[in-house]
Amino acid sequence: FHSHTSQVIEKLSNKPLQKWEYPLKLIINSELHMKAMTFITAYLRTTSIAKRVGFKWSEKCLHRAQKKTDDILEKVRVYLTEKQNGNYNPMFTNEILHILSEEIDTFNSSATEFKFTPDYTVDIAMTACGYALKKFEQMEESYRKKLDPVEYLGEMRGGFLVLFKHLYLQVAQEKAAAITLCGLLSKSLKQQVMSSLSYRIVDDMRGKIPHFHSKPALKTKILLDIGEELNQDANFEHCALYLKDIKQSLQWWIKHYTEQHCSQGEPSRLVQLAMIELSALIICIDQTTQEVTQSISPEQEEFSINEWLSTFHGKLQGRLEIDATELRDLGGVQQVKDVHYFNDEVRKGLQKLESTLKEKFLSSMDVSAMDQWERKPYDIVFKNLAGCTEQCPFCHEQCDFTNNRHVPSTKHSAAMHRPKCLRGYRGVFTQEMSLSLCTFSVASDSKFQNEVTKQKPHPFKKYRVFYPHWAIPADKSFEASSFWKWLVAHYTREILELFHMKETEIPQEWKELRWDCVRNDLERMY
Secondary structure (H helix, E strand, O other): OHHHHHHHHHHHHOOOHHHHHHHHHHHHOOOOOOOOOOOOHHHEEEOHHHHHOOOOOOHHHHHHHHHHHHHHHHHHHHHHHHHOOOOOOOHHHHHHHHHHHHHHHHHHHHOOOEEEOHHHHHHHHHHHHHHHHHHHHHHHHHHHHHHOHHHHHHHOHHHHHHHHHHHHOOOOHHHHHHHHHHHHHHHHHHHHHHHHHHHHHHHHHHHHOHHHOOHHHHHHHHHHHHHHHHHHHOOOHHHHHHHHOHHHHHHHHHHHHHHHHHHOOOOOHHHHHHHHHHHHHHHHHHHHHHHHHHOOOOOOOOOOHHHHHHHHHHHHOOOOOOOHHHHHHHHHHOOOOOHHHHHHHHHHHHHHHHHHHHHHHHHHOOHHHHHHOOOOHHHHHHHHHHOOOOEOOOOOOEOOOOOOOOOOOOOEOOOOOOOHHHHOOEOOOOOEEOOOOHHHHOOOOOEEOOOOOOOOOEEHHHHHHOOOOEOOOOOOOOOOOHHHHHHHHHOHHHHHHHHOOEOOOOOHHHHOOOHHHHHHHHHHHO
């Protein structure tokens, strides 16, 4: 991996690797965090356009560059997370560097003020590869353990020991076979409970939490909670996240509501749901054992344990995953003659198994562990509720559609737009925050300019030239909701600092709004 990475980085930089040899070793051999790379102006160069207009460096530019760096490294982290359950492949390095190259090329091709230098490309590549190294080593170690027969025998040691003891003490073969089968079922049950638990949690929340019924209900609930936070302790952190990155804000709140729901009760709702799922599986297995046993005729002279296990396995397919090889091995070493006694022992073993697993859930299952699950309940809720995450180009209100693939048949739209200053829009010359709504602007003769228009003034009425997939109604009579008016009037300073704008005159009507009235308006919507 070291050698392969070195060759690729040298190819990227078009410079001898000796220039990067020390920082590369430092990065690869240190404990790295993905945000360890801090920006310096040496990584940037101004574009020809910026030079002509007398461009000067500012904290805002460095902040944008740092933000882009963090976004690129986050994509690398997401890529590594997607690959973590497999084995390491040398092509992963190429793919990581391809992600970096593509992101940087895309940024540089559209940049108007500054571009990233080749030195930046090499440094961020070394940072990402240094972080990836430990992940690749973990992947390789995990994959090795899966294929290691010694590891497998170690996992099965308990089952083999139990079987040996029963054979040594000349316990009936039927009971030994039943105990061994329950041992195999224990592993499958734990895996199936964890695999199904997320969906059971989601169904439980849909039935008990009103704001998980629809996207508008969820957003209204979030605004209520943000407003309560602001009113109680003036904590602007979650409000700022909602304004700057509504998708990330939705994810945070959905996770918060999920953890809150799963933590309630004693034992916690999470443990309760795990026990419900386990009991449903135990009942299913118990019914299956009886069905298989009853299918065997009492007049049948010879009984085949392999036949019983094969039928048992077939009936449980789709409900519980059991290793067919382990079942065949069990049939090869056991000689069961009394199928009904065997069936009774299996049922007794299932009762003990259920009690044992429930005790484990009580002692070890915790809400914080959901971050490690393959299927996370809050990710499922977000996928089902968030829908289209596109935002209005002027005020950043999210598209109302729950189908994220509704374009091009239906354009993006939002029923309620908000003051454009909550997106950072301000007067070009005065830099004063803009209080008008998008619906008013597209009905007026005013103009806008931004990076998309290459900072050239463009009529709001013709916004579809640049934003063809959005439908914003032209109506000067629309008003912002009382929540946005209250927020702008009472938290002006925080908004100005967030978007680096200057204050403008706020309508007296907005200043007179009180949180109690605003909350009542939101609750009526909710």
